[in-house]
Amino acid sequence: MLDFESALKEKVKRINENLEAAFQQTPDIPPVILESMKYSLQAGGKRLRPMLMIETCRSLDGDVAVVMPLALAIEMIHTYSLIHDDLPAMDNDDLRRGKPTNHKVYGDAIAILAGDGLLNYAMETMLQGAEGLYGEMLIRYIDAMKTIMSASGISGMIGGQVADMQSENRVISMDEMDYIHLHKTGALLEAAVDCGCIIADAEPATRGRLTTYGHHIGLAFQIVDDILDIEGNVGDLGKPIGSDEKNHKSTFVTLYGLEASKIRVTELHSEALEMLKPIGQKTKFLQELAEYICTRRN
Structure with missing residues (x-):
């Protein structure tokens, strides 16, 4: 597990370096919006989404350089x-990743625009990544x-977020959950x-399993x-606990109980x-990542 933790830190470091590089050649824009975007983007985080994409592609011998802009965009x-989720109109949270939420630092208006900016810049980043690709690789990209x-x-x-907001102040069904x-x-x-499967041109059966x-x-x-949200603490999570209860939301735990929830995770x-298993040893990191996700404390 120590080898996994070292590898995880190294992979997070590389993703962070690439994210930083992605903002080096930004156009002449009001400094506050770039500062606000980078404030949340660089506040830490597990980088699970880009890591899953990159490591899936790598495990299938795909081109990691091609998948990287997509991985940065998804982060x-x-x-x-997260910026929008923390806003007063939604979850109204004060902490995220151990720091004041974006709107607490920059105000609601800039926080909204920073979220909008990241979404648009994600698309720009992906389109820039398509430059120089052709043929089948461009189609897959x-x-x-x-x-x-x-x-x-x-x-x-977004559909899930809407359903989540509509679940406040009522008991929902398991299908809704x-x-x-x-x-x-x-x-x-x-x-x-x-996306890692697509760029690596995985066989249909392999793509289905992954x-x-x-x-x-x-x-x-x-x-x-x-x-x-029930058992954690602010120090580990870097965000308030009990926010689901505060917002009167049903969760897997409220529907099934704590022990049943832990059994379901297992x-x-x-x-x-x-x-x-059928894909083999090349998925070792993905196997360890699954354990990390299921046993995490933050």
Whole structure:
């Protein structure tokens, strides 16, 4: 596990370096908007989505240089969603990744525009990454872009966020809970894995197994979030605990209880690993990453 932790830190470092480089040649814009965008983007974070994309591609002997702009873009999209999620009109949170939330530092208006800026810059980054590609690789790259934008839009993350907001102050069904988890959180995690498969031109059966792996760990990730909202602490999480209760939201834990939620995470972990077995040793890091996601404390 120590080897995994060292590898994880190194991979996070490389993603952060690439994110920093992506903002080196920004146009002449008001300094406050760039500062606000970078404030949230560089505040830390696990970088799970870009890492899943890169490592899936690597495990299939794909071209990591081609997938990198897509990986950076998906992290920008994820970060924009966090900025907006923390706003007073949504979850109204004061802390994110151990720091004051964007709107607490820059105000609501700049925070909204910083989120908008990250979403647009994600698209610019992906389009720049398409330059110089041709033939089948360009077709696959465009397919990956479509996958990311669909997963982050109204049929993915945004749809899940809307359903999550509409779940406040009422008890929801398990079907509604699954929809929220699989769209608000799971969609981008699954899309990250799928994009790695697309760029690496994975065989259909392999792509199916890997996207199922992404599906399982995406659901597990959100259930662990629900558990940590009760059992975690601000020091580990870097954000307030009890926000679901504060906003009167149903969660997996409120529907099924704490122990059943932990059992479900264990089941999802096992099911995710089962998907990787036929692919072989090249998925070792993805196997360890699944364990990290399912046993995390932050």
